[in-house]
Amino acid sequence: xxxxxxxxxxxxxxxxxxxxxxxxxxxxxxxxxxxxxxxxxxxxxxxxxxxxxxxxxxxxxxxxxxxxxxxxxxxxxxxxxxxxxxxxxxxxxxxxxxxxxxxxxxxxxxxxxxxxxxxxxxxxxxxxxxxxxxxxxxxxxxxxxxxxxxxxxxxxxxxxxxxxxxxxxxxxxxxxxxxxxxxxxxxxxxxxxxxxxxxxxxxxxxxxxxxxxxxxxxxxxxxxxxxxxxxxxxxxxxxxxxxxxxxxxxxxxxxxxxxxxxxxxxxxxxxxxxxxxxxxxxxxxx
Amino acid sequence: xxxxxxxxxxxxxxxxxxxxxxxxxxxxxxxxxxxxxxxxxxxxxxxxxxxxxxxxxxxxxxxxxxxxxxxxxxxxxxxxxxxxxxxxxxxxxxxxxxxxxxxxxxxxxxxxxxxxxxxxxxxxxxxxxxxxxxxxxxxxxxxxxxxxxxxxxxxxxxxxxxxxxxxxxxxxxxxxxxxxxxxxxxxxxxxxxxxxxxxxxxxxxxxxxxxxxxxxxxxxxxxxxxxxxxxxxxxxxxxxxxxxxxxxxxxxxxxxxxxxxxxxxxxxxxxxxxxxxxxxxxxxxxxxxxxxxxxxxxxxxxxxxxxxxxxx
Numbered sequence: 001x002x003x004x005x006x007x008x009x010x011x012x013x014x015x016x017x018x019x020x021x022x023x024x025x026x027x028x029x030x031x032x033x034x035x036x037x038x039x040x041x042x043x044x045x046x047x048x049x050x051x052x053x054x055x056x057x058x059x060x061x062x063x064x065x066x067x068x069x070x071x072x073x074x075x076x077x078x079x080x081x082x083x084x085x086x087x088x089x090x091x092x093x094x095x096x097x098x099x100x101x102x103x104x105x106x107x108x109x110x111x112x113x114x115x116x117x118x119x120x121x122x123x124x125x126x127x128x129x130x131x132x133x134x135x136x137x138x139x140x141x142x143x144x145x146x147x148x149x150x151x152x153x154x155x156x157x158x159x160x161x162x163x164x165x166x167x168x169x170x171x172x173x174x175x176x177x178x179x180x181x182x183x184x185x186x187x188x189x190x191x192x193x194x195x196x197x198x199x200x201x202x203x204x205x206x207x208x209x210x211x212x213x214x215x216x217x218x219x220x221x222x223x224x225x226x227x228x229x230x231x232x233x234x235x236x237x238x239x240x241x242x243x244x245x246x247x248x249x250x251x252x253x254x255x256x257x258x259x260x261x262x263x264x265x266x267x268x269x270x271x272x273x274x275x276x277x278x279x280x281x282x283x284x285x286x
Numbered sequence: 287x288x289x290x291x292x293x294x295x296x297x298x299x300x301x302x303x304x305x306x307x308x309x310x311x312x313x314x315x316x317x318x319x320x321x322x323x324x325x326x327x328x329x330x331x332x333x334x335x336x337x338x339x340x341x342x343x344x345x346x347x348x349x350x351x352x353x354x355x356x357x358x359x360x361x362x363x364x365x366x367x368x369x370x371x372x373x374x375x376x377x378x379x380x381x382x383x384x385x386x387x388x389x390x391x392x393x394x395x396x397x398x399x400x401x402x403x404x405x406x407x408x409x410x411x412x413x414x415x416x417x418x419x420x421x422x423x424x425x426x427x428x429x430x431x432x433x434x435x436x437x438x439x440x441x442x443x444x445x446x447x448x449x450x451x452x453x454x455x456x457x458x459x460x461x462x463x464x465x466x467x468x469x470x471x472x473x474x475x476x477x478x479x480x481x482x483x484x485x486x487x488x489x490x491x492x493x494x495x496x497x498x499x500x501x502x503x504x505x506x507x508x509x510x511x512x513x514x515x516x517x518x519x520x521x522x523x524x525x526x527x528x529x530x531x532x533x534x535x536x537x538x539x540x541x542x543x544x545x546x547x548x549x550x551x552x553x554x555x556x557x558x559x560x561x562x563x564x565x566x567x568x569x570x571x572x573x574x575x576x577x578x579x580x581x582x583x584x585x586x587x588x589x590x591x592x593x594x595x596x597x598x
Contacts, residue, residue: 006486006494006512008504010402024399025410032476033413035428036420038440050434098325107315113322120333122581126533126554130561130570131336131343140335159328189317218421220536225562236423240540243427253427261424268419272412279477280484 036261043258048249064251071245072230073256076238080217080260082150083234087157087216088209094158095208096201099167100193104179114168121161125221132156133225148228157216163208166278170204171197206274210267214275217264235260340578343571354568361572370548370556371573378552381467382531388471390523393478394516398508400479401486411483418477426540429469430456456542459549466541466550470534478523485519486512518592525588532581553577 005011010021038055043064045057101107102114125132136146136156146152174197182196198205223237230241239260245252268275344361346354365371400411417425432440433455445451455465489512497507535554538544544551544559553573561570 004403004491004494005398005401006489006508007398007401009399010404010407025406028396028399029410029413032472033416035432036416038432039424039428050431050440051436051438053431053440094324094328097321101318101321105314105318105321107318110318113326116334117325117329120329122529122585123333123337123578124533126535127574127578127581128333128336128340129554129558130567130574131339132332133562134339134567135331135336139331155328156332159325159332164325189321193321214419218423220421220423220539236421239423239427243430250431253431257424257427261420264419264421265416268416269412276480276484279480 036265039254039258039261043251043254045251046248047251047254050250064248064255067245067248067252068242068255068259071242071252071256073235073238073242073259075231076233076235076256077259079150079232080234080236080263083153083219083223084213084216084263086150086154088212090154090158091160091163091212091216092205092208095160095163095167096198096205097193098164099171100197102164103168103171104174104176104197117161117164120159125156125219125225129221129225132222136226147226148232149226150232152226153219153223153232153234156222157212157219160212160215162215163212166208166211167201167204170201174200203274203277206271207278210271210275211278213267214264217267337578340571340574343568344575346568348567348571350565357568361568362576364569365572365576370551371553373548374551374553374556377463377550378532378534378554380463381470381534381552382528384464384467385470385474385531385534386524386527388467389474389478389527390520392471392475393523394482396475396479397482397486401483411480415476415480417473418480420473422473422536423540425469425473426537429472430541433465457546459547462542462546462549466538469537469541470531474527474530478527481519481523482516485516489515521588521592525585528584528588529581532577532584 012021034055038053041055041057042053044060044062045052045054046059046061046063047053098117102110133147136152138145146155178196178200179192182192187196218236219234220236223232223234227233227237230238233241235256239253239256242253242256244250343354345356345358347357347360348354396414400407400414434440434442435452435454435457436442437446437452439452441455442452445453453461456462493511493515494507497511502510533554534552535558538550538552538555539558542550544555554577557570557573557577560566560573
């Protein structure tokens, strides 16, 4: 018998083994995906209190979503998209340009800079929350107050060591000859960076793109520090204030939660291969 | 993996510039700093400056408008003697250990069960992985509903079928910390599973053949061949989970906000309350510095233990 897996559980033949497998896998899917599936189904059902959460709806309705929209969920959703769009764009631009310098240029201090950036992986927003809130209220040098503005949720996520690391590891593998050839043709540094190196980095861009997206969508502490009133809430942050509604009860929370769940799940399903590559080639979510 | 990647700065294939091109080299290094500038500015403003201020504030009584007053190590003394801090540290450690161990063990079991090439396995893996992708805020709100403490709440109904419960879950100080821990494991185990699956793919298949020729049972093969090959994976998962466990915030904030009666108060929720609700910025900063130091020590300890074992 050939062994391709450690346990051999998936390779056992026969009707008994098949039945056991079916039962085990159904149980696993129910335990891990079941609650999210219940969220999906219940958001479209008349679910007034938490005890009526369901996987099999008696009747489908959009009332929960109507209530959620009445409670400004679309504003929160838009805020979330602005933050994730702006934050991701900034993060990717900052990371690729830093990675280009670190991976393809030799200069004194390069090693120190790399280590400093790497060390910030031990400095997540949570630990820095208190001083970060002060810095956001009065940014050093420029003296701008970012509290109460979506910009305050966007700019700090530009500093993300994971993306720089993934990008620079990838860029090191690109042959230097390509760059030399472009230089002989008279291309400048920016031109080489933009039209020679970056196009070759597309696979790594996919990795940092999907990781950046899920990471920024998942942000909680930063929006919590920055938002001053509901007008700046991102959708995940707003959930706490949508736990109940006069008309549809907990249904409003289910509708809002589903809207907060879908973007990250859909992005993951669409870019699954890149996500897995990032996970296994150096997966550190902060 | 990232935390252990040896920093090899400078392009591998980079030709060393000819000695005559000193000016070109200086220009090259100027260009490099220009490309680095945006990152350096952002990291300085939002990582290094806050870190420096946390350290500074931790030695002061922070008084807005009045000017800070130097208090030496008083804030730190408060952190290590205050009962609220001590119990928060205790909860944080219990939670970090429980979630780390729980996620790794369950993740390994999951990985062993779903390892393989079949298309149906891909579906199971994807479905199981979804909790990891969902935003923490969504996970917390969904579990608040699932944990609804009435006998006909979702989890209590399931427990009822097997004749257990009903439980108060988040509402009782006897069960709250464990309930929070279960959510953390539910979200953490699938992540560990994926890393284990990647690790399992790298195990030398000829070792499986050899042990099978020797007549070893599946369990012996698992113990003597598979697990030792996964040693590096264990180390990485342990580091990541421990760091993440130390700074746990969002799920506590949303599930219990430290209650009932302080039974789930962890360091970060306490620091948040002290700093942003009670304005005790100095003490909160001292707490942050303690948390930061423990994270650094923990990371370096695991890394050096790993480096000593097998130089990779």
